[in-house]
Amino acid sequence: MTRRPLKLTWRQALAWRLGRQLLDPVGSLPVEEVVRRLCGVQAQVASSAEFAIRVRRTDSSAGEVAQALADGGLIKTWANRGTLHLLTPEDGGAILSLVAAGRSWELPSWQRYFNITPKSIEQLRAATREVLADGGLTREELIDAVVRRPGLAHLEKELRSGWGTLLKPLAWQGDLVYGPSRGTRVTFMLPEQASKRWRRLPDADDAGPRVARAYLGAYGPATLDNFRSWLSRPSRRQLRQWFEAAGDVVEVDIEGTSAFVRAEDVDELAAAKRTDSVRLVGGFDQWVLGPGTADTNVIPPGRRAAVSKQSGWIAPLIIVGGVVGGTWELDGDVVRIGWFSEIKQPALARLESEVERVSVVVGRSLTAEVTIT
Helix, strand or coil: CEEEEEEECHHHHHHHHHHHCCECCEECCCHHHHHHHCCCEECCCHHHHHHHHHCCECCCCCCHHHHHHHHCCCEEEECHHHCEEEECHHHHHHHHHHHHCCCHHHCHHHHHHHCCCHHHHHHHHHHHHHHHCCCCEEHHHHHHHHCCCCCCHHHHHHHCCCCCCCCHHHHHCCCCEEEEEECCEEEEECHHHHCCCCCCCCCHHHHHHHHHHHHHHHHCCECHHHHHHHHCCCCHHHHHHHHHCCCCEEEEEECCEEEEEEHHHHHHHHHCCCCCCEEEECCCCHHHHCCCCCCCCCCCCCCHHHHECHHHCECCEEEECCEEEEEEEEECCEEEEEECCCCCCCCHHHHHHHHHHHHHHHCCCCEEEEEEC
8 A cells, every 4th residue: 555645634534525425416326326336325224225325316216226126226135234235236246245254154152152053054055045046035935945954944943033143144145135025024035136237256355455445435534443344344454455455545644543545536635625514314324334433533422322322223314514413303394403512503594405405305395493412
């Protein structure tokens, strides 16, 4: 890696990042390209994933994410941090390869807790691919089929648990993705069935530099800790190797913090001007999941608990100049904003303009009420 003595402010860096994440200015990329730019969108809550994409597009409509999934432009599977994500079929395999690189299912503690060995995981992988070969199955159908295979009956209880823990290593290794729902029941299918554009998982050492560059293109300037928080699987040694192999990546100084950017972005970063733009983003938004909720440059110190709640719930947020200024919730036709007292409130006109923009996304007229917290 080459070191460049560029010095930036955080407001400058966040202003550039807002542009890269299609928040200021709002972009016009197609649905699949928004997901590609963000290196995936968390989809644990489907409505939040759709909102995250729509607020980054100047013109959007309800159902466009579902259509992209149906057309094979997107896939849905367990990925970063063990959570459901929307990914592009062309890039998803590379990201999954890095998640799988941690091989958490081979840890002794994991094996003891779930009463499964790496050999059993390989048996489960093979059985799953075989039973899905003829098309998608509901979760119940899939489990019924695989537990009848020799050596897999003892996994039935854990496979039927609500968390899907034993299925995640299969997803990370490219053995299954979500298919079209049957009513309220989810289905699974092979990735190549879900999309003709699916590319198999590359080796992690080949995928790592590619994903690192894509990540820096959306979330830079970023540290190794930011990248690890986003993935939550690889070791720091692996991360550093991937960054070092990523090509023309440079180190910059942001108010005393060393962070990495792509060399091609340095001139734009240096020219970036701070912004006071106001944006409402939904729950589980990539704006905070990308750098991680421990990043106090994005979430004010002492406010992490207001953003990242119990059971991994990430609140809808109001962003001012790239910094989280508070949380919000929709109560009928009212956007109830809990404003962080230490953050300067924006001009009322900017707040009203953003609420009006969100009104178009949700399909009804909204008003805002602000409470200082």
